[in-house]
Each structure stands twice: as structure tokens, then as C-alpha cells.
Amino acid sequence: GENVEQHPSTLSVQEGDSAVIKCTYSDSASNYFPWYKQELGKGPQLIIDIRSNVGEKKDQRIAVTLNKTAKHFSLHITETQPEDSAVYFCAARTGTSYGKLTFGQGTILTVHP
């Protein structure tokens, strides 16, 4: 089955700096890669996603890049703000298995004012 590795496990930045979180996946058939943000005591919430036929996607301060050859994808957050502090998860899905996501281990992002 699919295996997703996520790094780093913790990331501390100053407000206004950029943050980058990286994930690798094992199944070349995976074709959908979402990123979720989880705030304390809440369920994960989708912040951005990318399909395998796209190399990069951007939404305001958040961007995701995908390298299918190397089987890795990354989340980039620019101009970080204290409210960006949360746990971030990457995930991968294979084919049309809409109910099945394989998650990375999570990254605790702390943005210091």
C-alpha cells in the first residue's frame, strides 16, 4: 500500500518568514495530494490540494509543488502569521479511492510574533 513520509515533525519560524513542509510518497499510482491544517481540538481542514497532472498550485500565501518523478510534494507558506500556527498534514490518494487517504505523520508549525 501507499506510504507517506513527512518532514520536519516540528517547524518554528518568525512572523513574516516562509515555511516549507515536505512529503514523499511510495505509490506511483497516487494522483491526488491534499494538505490539511488541524487546529487544537478540531478536525483537519483542507487548505490546498493538487492533482498529479499539475506541477504547482497557488492560493494567496499558500502554494504546493509536486514532483512526480521524484515522488515528492511540498507545502510553501509565505509571509507567515501567528494564526498559521497549527499541525499540518500531507496526504495521498490512489486512483478513484475517494474514501481512502494515506496521511503523513504531521508537522507542528509555530509562528512566533
Place this chain on the structure above:
Amino acid sequence: NAGVTQTPKFQVLKTGQSMTLQCAQDMNHEYMSWYRQDPGMGLRLIHYSVGAGITDQGEVPNGYNVSRSTTEDFPLRLLSAAPSQTSVYFCASCGGAPYNEQFFGPGTRLTVL
């Protein structure tokens, strides 16, 4: 729309007790899933369903049962609780193509003594 709802929010069980975690969605989504979240391990898929009457196992199904009699509801049953099942449980739903997003509920924090 209420989205994905879960009850209860917190539960304490003794080893050997049984219980049912409730999950409901009002978005008419075909796909529903149960995940457990443990520290440092991300979210792991327990069971999932691709429609009413159809369920399948995920990565960590042992000790759990599910059924899907309606589109809206997807309960998770613990037959004989064990301390290893202490975790936070999340239910999720997805509408399938062309919408990829999985929507998560707020979670149930379960402690087994």
C-alpha cells in the same frame, strides 16, 4: 448544512466494554471513512464506505466494525474495547468526482482504561 457531525465528543470506557461512535453527514456524500489519530502517526484509515450497504477495511481495522445502512450515517462499533484503542477518532465524507475534498468531523476523544 451541519457538514460532518460526530457524537460523543469525549468517552471513557473500561477494558472489555463496547460502544458505538456515531457519524452523520448532510451533504449527500457517497464516500465516508473512519480514521484514528495517534501522536506522531498522523491519521490512519480504519474502515471506509463507497455507498450505502458497501464497506471495506482500511489500514487498521482490527477491533472495529462498521455498517452503512443509509447514505447519511456511518457508525463505528468497538466490540470489546482495549487500551490500545485509546485515540482520537475522526469521521470524514467525500462527494467523489469531480470534487476531491474529504470533509472531517470534529472528532471523538476515546480513553480506554
